[in-house]
Amino acid sequence: MLGLFNKKAKTLLGIDIGSTSVKLLELSRQGDRYRVEAYAIEPLPTGAVVEKNIAELEGVGLALARVLVKAKTGLKNVAVAVAGSAVITKTIDMQAGLSDDEMETRLKIEADQYIPYSLDEVAIDFDVQGASARNPERVNVLLAACRKENVEVLEAALTLAGLTARVVDVEAYAVERSFGVLASGLAASGEGLTVALVDIGATMTTLSVLHCGRIIYSREQLFGGRQLNEEIQRRYGLSVEQADLAKKNGGLPSDYVNEVLQPFREALVQQVSRSLQLFFASGHSKTVDHILLAGGTASVPGLERLIEQQLNTPTRIANPFSDMVLGGKVDGVALANDAPALMIACGLALRSFD
Numbered sequence: 001m002l003g004l005f006n007k008k009a010k011t012l013l014g015i016d017i018g019s020t021s022v023k024l025l026e027l028s029r030q031g032d033r034y035r036v037e038a039y040a041i042e043p044l045p046t047g048a049v050v051e052k053n054i055a056e057l058e059g060v061g062l063a064l065a066r067v068l069v070k071a072k073t074g075l076k077n078v079a080v081a082v083a084g085s086a087v088i089t090k091t092i093d094m095q096a097g098l099s100d101d102e103m104e105t106r107l108k109i110e111a112d113q114y115i116p117y118s119l120d121e122v123a124i125d126f127d128v129q130g131a132s133a134r135n136p137e138r139v140n141v142l143l144a145a146c147r148k149e150n151v152e153v154l155e156a157a158l159t160l161a162g163l164t165a166r167v168v169d170v171e172a173y174a175v176e177r178s179f180g181v182l183a184s185g186l187a188a189s190g191e192g193l194t195v196a197l198v199d200i201g202a203t204m205t206t207l208s209v210l211h212c213g214r215i216i217y218s219r220e221q222l223f224g225g226r227q228l229n230e231e232i233q234r235r236y237g238l239s240v241e242q243a244d245l246a247k248k249n250g251g252l253p254s255d256y257v258n259e260v261l262q263p264f265r266e267a268l269v270q271q272v273s274r275s276l277q278l279f280f281a282s283g284h285s286k287t288v289d290h291i292l293l294a295g296g297t298a299s300v301p302g303l304e305r306l307i308e309q310q311l312n313t314p315t316r317i318a319n320p321f322s323d324m325v326l327g328g329k330v331d332g333v334a335l336a337n338d339a340p341a342l343m344i345a346c347g348l349a350l351r352s353f354d
Contacts (some may be wrong), residue, residue: 004250006270012079012166014174014349016342017060017157019049020202020226021296023338024346026075027324029353032263033180039345041338042067046240049237051203054153065324068161072139072329079167079348080154087146087170087264091112095139103128107143115145117234123148123168144170167351172215174347176200176308178320179210179292181350185322186290196273196288197318199343200297202226205268207275209288214237217279223271223298228264265303269310287326291315298340318349 016023026038043219048059093115094103107121107126115122124145132138155165175197192212199206203224209217232243236253246252252260272291280286292312293304298317308315319339326332 006298010077010352012349012352013066013076013128013163014347014351015071015080015163016079016174016345016347016348017049017054017064017080017154018044018201018296018341018344019052019204021068021341022060023064023342023343024071024073025347025349026073027072027349027352028311028327028344030325033323033325034350035327036321036330036335037327038071038073038254038329039094039335039342040067040071041341051148052085054157057157058160059129059155060157064157064161064163068163076093076163077161078158079095079169079351080165081160081169081171081174081344081348082146082154084149084170084172085220086150087144088115089145089170090143091140091160092143093132093135093289094141096123096131096137096139105155106208107141111118111145114143117306119146121149123151132295152295161270163314169348169351172218174344176210176213177213177347177350178318180213181324181346182292182318182322184322186268188291189312192286193289194285195290195292196272196276196313197276197294197343200224200268200293200295202296205271205275205295207272207279208280209284211285216284217282219275219278221271221275223268224295225300227285228260228265228297229298231260232256261300261302265306267302268303271308271310272307292318294318294340296341299337318343 014025021044022042024040028035028250030240034286042063044063045056045059048056049220054060098161111119111124122145127142129140129142138252153169158165194211195206196211197210203222204224205221207219209213229243232238232247238246292306304315304317320343321335321339
């Protein structure tokens with residue numbers, strides 16, 4: 001069975017393999033507070049990961065080796081995640097009181113009703129969610145499955161860097177876990193809130209709407225920070241690397257803000273607005289209480305304020321580390337800047353404490 005819901009594990013590195021970079025995070029716990037022991041982000045070669053699928057195994061493996069050195073961590077056991085689009089989930093009810101082995105045996109027999117692949121091709125796992133509301137003698141069981149090749153390619157990339165996958169999670173569950181450590185900062189209590197988490201990556205923007213800390217709606221769009229980089233390249237005749245550095249460090253011509261950055265921000269607001277309208281039309285809710293911005297593009301100057309003004313909803317940049325203690329080798333300013341891009345890595349690192 002796949003390690004989606006885990007059995008007890010020792011301290012794990014949370015590693016998020018994105019489309020343009022690898023993010024690594026190591027956490028420990030002191031009493032009731034978490035401590036950031038190490039983190040690092042390492043760029044990936046262009047085209048190494050395409051639409052969340054590893055296309056160049058060696059390139060990803062080398063990036064993993066570099067990020068490990070950069071973080072200065074001695075840990076080798078890892079929690080990684082597969083994209084939600086690669087995972088099939090189904091809640092089924094089963095007889096209460098079964099042991100894990102008995103439940104696993106029955107699920108393997110029944111799984112072909114719910115999974116459109118041969119069982120030889122998939123990795124599956126399950127988690128008991130609690131008693132059935134309709135019958136106290138039954139329990140709700142969450143079944144999760146993905147193709148083995150999605151797991152095997154992750155394991156192969158980690159192996160190239162001398163790492164071992166102890167847990168293979170789902171990105172959405174990692175996001176929920178990260179949200180749990182920052183929800184209390186949204187109000188006197190994070191309970192009962194409906195929050196739109198907008199993860200703006202390089203090529204993909206993902207809207208996840210959480211109610212009471214659980215994702216109730218998710219939608220992906222092919223739009224991200226790469227559009228801004230490409231416009232900088234085109235307009236100013238820069239290479240990919242030059243455009244990325246200029247965007248981060250400044251030094252672009254005076255017309256950059258009005259002619260390039262502002263149109264990108266407005267297009268991004270339109271994407272967020274459109275995604276929210278589709279969520280409202282789905283019937284779950286007509287409003288959201290907060291908007292959280294995550295992903296590497298969330299820190300684009302002025303984006304937070306523009307979204308709040310145009311969508312009339314309190315908006316902030318996600319930082320799951322705001323209430324955490326920082327270890328001696330962690331640069332607090334750098335971590336705060338990178339925090340929005342580390343939501344998945346944080347959720348994976350938190351698997352150490354399940």
